[in-house]
Amino acid sequence: MTHVLFAAMTLVALSPGVKAGAAEVRLLVDPMPEPKPALKFQLLPEVRELNTGNAAQEYLKCFMEQKFFFFSKQATTERTRYQSMTLAEISAAKIRGYGGNALRQADRAARMEGIDWQSGPLVQAGHLEETPAELGPLEVLALALNVRLRAEVSDHHYEDAVGTAKTMFALGRHLGEYPSGLANRVGLWVAQLALGSLEEMVQQPGCPNLYWALTDLPCPLVDLRKGAQGDRAQAAAHLRPIRGDAPMTDAEIEACVGPLSGVLGFAREQTGHAPRSLRTRLAARANDPEQLEGARQRLAELGTAADLVSKLPSSQQILLDEKLAFEIKRDARIRLLVVPLWRMDSLTGHDGSSPSGDGLFDDLLPTVVELRRAQGALEQEIALLRHVEALRLHAAGHSGHLPTALSEVGVPLPNDPFTGQPFEYEAEGTTAHLRGRSARTDEADQGSRAHFEVTLRH
Amino acid sequence: MSRILLCISAFAVLAPPCQAGTQLSGSETLVRLSVAPAPAPTPALRHRLLPELQEMMPGNPIQGYFRAFMVHEKFFVDDAATKRREMRLAMPLKALPAEEIRDYGRLVLAQVDRAARLDRPDWQILPRLKTEGFHLLLPDVQQVRSLARALAVRFRAEVAMGHFESAIGTAKTLFAMAHHLGEHPTLIGNLVGIAIAYQAIEPLEEMLEQPGCPNLFWALTTLPSPFKPLAMGMEGERVLLLAEFRDLDDEAPMDADRIKRFAVRWDQAFGNGEAARSGKRIRAWLDARTKDERLLESVRRRLVESGLPEERLRRFPAEQVLLLNEKQECLGRFDEVMKLMSLPYWQIDSRLADLARNKPPALLADDVLPGIVQPRRAQERLEQRIALLRHVEALRLHAAENHGAIPTKLTEIAVPLPNDPFTGKPFRYELEDGTVHLRGGHPKGEGSNPSFNIHFEITLQK
Numbered sequence: 043m044t045h046v047l048f049a050a051m052t053l054v055a056l057s058p059g060v061k062a063g064a065a066e067v068r069l070l071v072d073p074m075p076e077p078k079p080a081l082k083f084q085l086l087p088e089v090r091e092l093n094t095g096n097a098a099q100e101y102l103k104c105f106m107e108q109k110f111f112f113f114s115k116q117a118t119t120e121r122t123r124y125q126s127m128t129l130a131e132i133s134a135a136k137i138r139g140y141g142g143n144a145l146r147q148a149d150r151a152a153r154m155e156g157i158d159w160q161s162g163p164l165v166q167a168g169h170l171e172e173t174p175a176e177l178g179p180l181e182v183l184a185l186a187l188n189v190r191l192r193a194e195v196s197d198h199h200y201e202d203a204v205g206t207a208k209t210m211f212a213l214g215r216h217l218g219e220y221p222s223g224l225a226n227r228v229g230l231w232v233a234q235l236a237l238g239s240l241e242e243m244v245q246q247p248g249c250p251n252l253y254w255a256l257t258d259l260p261c262p263l264v265d266l267r268k269g270a271q272g273d274r275a276q277a278a279a280h281l282r283p284i285r286g287d288a289p290m291t292d293a294e295i296e297a298c299v300g301p302l303s304g305v306l307g308f309a310r311e312q313t314g315h316a317p318r319s320l321r322t323r324l325a326a327r328a329n330d331p332e333q334l335e336g337a338r339q340r341l342a343e344l345g346t347a348a349d350l351v352s353k354l355p356s357s358q359q360i361l362l363d364e365k366l367a368f369e370i371k372r373d374a375r376i377r378l379l380v381v382p383l384w385r386m387d388s389l390t391g392h393d394g395s396s397p398s399g400d401g402l403f404d405d406l407l408p409t410v411v412e413l414r415r416a417q418g419a420l421e422q423e424i425a426l427l428r429h430v431e432a433l434r435l436h437a438a439g440h441s442g443h444l445p446t447a448l449s450e451v452g453v454p455l456p457n458d459p460f461t462g463q464p465f466e467y468e469a470e471g472t473t474a475h476l477r478g479r480s481a482r483t484d485e486a487d488q489g490s491r492a493h494f495e496v497t498l499r500h
Numbered sequence: 501m502s503r504i505l506l507c508i509s510a511f512a513v514l515a516p517p518c519q520a521g522t523q524l525s526g527s528e529t530l531v532r533l534s535v536a537p538a539p540a541p542t543p544a545l546r547h548r549l550l551p552e553l554q555e556m557m558p559g560n561p562i563q564g565y566f567r568a569f570m571v572h573e574k575f576f577v578d579d580a581a582t583k584r585r586e587m588r589l590a591m592p593l594k595a596l597p598a599e600e601i602r603d604y605g606r607l608v609l610a611q612v613d614r615a616a617r618l619d620r621p622d623w624q625i626l627p628r629l630k631t632e633g634f635h636l637l638l639p640d641v642q643q644v645r646s647l648a649r650a651l652a653v654r655f656r657a658e659v660a661m662g663h664f665e666s667a668i669g670t671a672k673t674l675f676a677m678a679h680h681l682g683e684h685p686t687l688i689g690n691l692v693g694i695a696i697a698y699q700a701i702e703p704l705e706e707m708l709e710q711p712g713c714p715n716l717f718w719a720l721t722t723l724p725s726p727f728k729p730l731a732m733g734m735e736g737e738r739v740l741l742l743a744e745f746r747d748l749d750d751e752a753p754m755d756a757d758r759i760k761r762f763a764v765r766w767d768q769a770f771g772n773g774e775a776a777r778s779g780k781r782i783r784a785w786l787d788a789r790t791k792d793e794r795l796l797e798s799v800r801r802r803l804v805e806s807g808l809p810e811e812r813l814r815r816f817p818a819e820q821v822l823l824l825n826e827k828q829e830c831l832g833r834f835d836e837v838m839k840l841m842s843l844p845y846w847q848i849d850s851r852l853a854d855l856a857r858n859k860p861p862a863l864l865a866d867d868v869l870p871g872i873v874q875p876r877r878a879q880e881r882l883e884q885r886i887a888l889l890r891h892v893e894a895l896r897l898h899a900a901e902n903h904g905a906i907p908t909k910l911t912e913i914a915v916p917l918p919n920d921p922f923t924g925k926p927f928r929y930e931l932e933d934g935t936v937h938l939r940g941g942h943p944k945g946e947g948s949n950p951s952f953n954i955h956f957e958i959t960l961q962k
Contacts, residue, residue, distance in 0.1 A: 095622075107639045112573075163559070
């Protein structure tokens, strides 16, 4: 399943319409006034379209419909080919109606009023798969929807395209309700996939103005709260056998270390880190008087009775100390969910974004910073597309001219979520440049900017 | 949901079973079992065949079943895996490589076990039933059946290894799945549920022959009776029928296009071949009657008697009048059959035959009604099989308490025994040369159909 997941992520890079993080996007657009009524187009299912029921079950039902459409080698190859085609090639391929009933089922699912992934009890018991089983197939579903969306765009069937975008954004949002950070990440990816195709759509002749449709989207579009809570609960379940109220026998310690080794090993493998043995590291610390003394002191400071600590086997002392240290680091990360992105770096500290530190259980720490950046990148891209639509709106009311400054635009504009400040704007003739801070943090990209180059067609 | 699918499902469920130990012998299905005496377990309900409340968790099992497909989609998509599965179901138990497949479908089937122990089945299909009528597609229902096939392989492996507790756990999962399909508001769903119950019964019969197998008399006796109520499916059929008739207007005249649309839709659901695509079957039926003024007048009179204003009917084209009459006939006959469905089978069998004999052909009703009666027979056949298994376990119980002795007649058995659901009377019991023969009854007119003539031949191991 993980392979499917990564394969799908790779496809994003291949897709011509999607540029994760919106580093450099060139758009050629027409002036376009707002539709009448203003909210004629919306990008999430409206209440009047909703049906009673649980969307999660209906998404899964898509795969009952046409297993071979989703999973056969031939269909997968074909989908990958469509994904990498230009819109003109897609139009020539005549694949409108792609996915048939299976994707219509996804439309139905996205228009259910409730969402319950039924994974709460699994998470609480620590039994949810590291990569939840639904995610791979749901990625395939999103890719298939995106093929249909691009086919609709290429044929200039904008009403249908907006309908498919609604399905994809709803799916993204529903994945934001999954109690797993990984699922939330997939939700962000699905939304970004749809947004990439909308960037293609706004460049097509006669494409309606989506300024109010984009403005009407909730912010953030994909929530991360449930995922962080789920990861927290899952990790707590893994560490629950480490007792802090009574000495553990050797057998109990082994019964606790065995499964934890497996969980940690899998987590390292998934993040591309070299394996390291929990047992060896635990033994080294338990046999090091200095580390042991440090652990005892910290346990006492955090409220464990000194006489109880002294009765605990040294391995248990280390495990308990590491568990408490993990909980402190974990919560320090999770609290970043509520911090504005531009303040996050100053609060992260040295371990805020580190995927794997020296703690025994650091591999279980949630990757909140990366997730927040991914979420910010999506919000930034939505905000930039709103700007593009605001420019088309302005040009439609001003004989095809661009504003010289953003303040001339008559509609409200969002700030860059990474800085809390307005985007930088320059206009040269019929071309405008919108720049924001890059979502990327690696050194090579320091100073690089999210950049939309918007040219008005005459 | 094409009605052809319903017929196929009914046929699949009613077809004679083909597992090891069962064979067709002339006009009967012979099940040969060699079993050992076994007393009731202590406590008596140590084993159950449906998940108990203490095992249940809140949630919707249907979503859980769908999720199982996500765990390892290749397990179901891959042709080779499917062939291997079918081969393992067909081979004799002794030839099964049980050790090799003890972890068969581990992650997928663990998910199914979990799902079967959730407490609120909801297929989320009712709104579509009301709008899509007989054209509703049910791919999910058919897929769930493939989960049952995989579970049956695991069940057989557990039986072959003598892991009876695990095997009973798998039986619970299968019976729970079957029960959840009883909550599906279509007869197709209910029929698939019956088919899944058979997936459990076949390995269960193999299990009873294994040395040391616990006695399941009370486990079988505490199963709900009927095990598979058809009430939801029957009600659902009515909803489907009303949805289909929604386009047949009795308020305003219908133009030729609307009448054609109705005809095409109906033929697509019930017709075969070219007629199914074009509505030609209905069209031909109408063409043969629209010029018959005497017929039309009598039809109009009948519709007026049923409450439709004559003045309004005069404005309707002849085709619409004829179809409205057929609609009324269909709904009327549907209710005539439906009202019998909650009665014991032996009370309805002759009444159903009378209904079929005394009514002239009707265009729409003749399409709908056979699909209603067949599932009821399938239900009783399952009840009969469970009842026969209770007899087998009662014999083992009796033998264990009587030094291996076999009763000469059923009345010697101390525990309560069920009657044959097809006849409402005790099963036919014969003891010949130390071998017990138990025979069940059959519906009217099925005397030579092996699907409905079951014969258990039971020998007791010393």
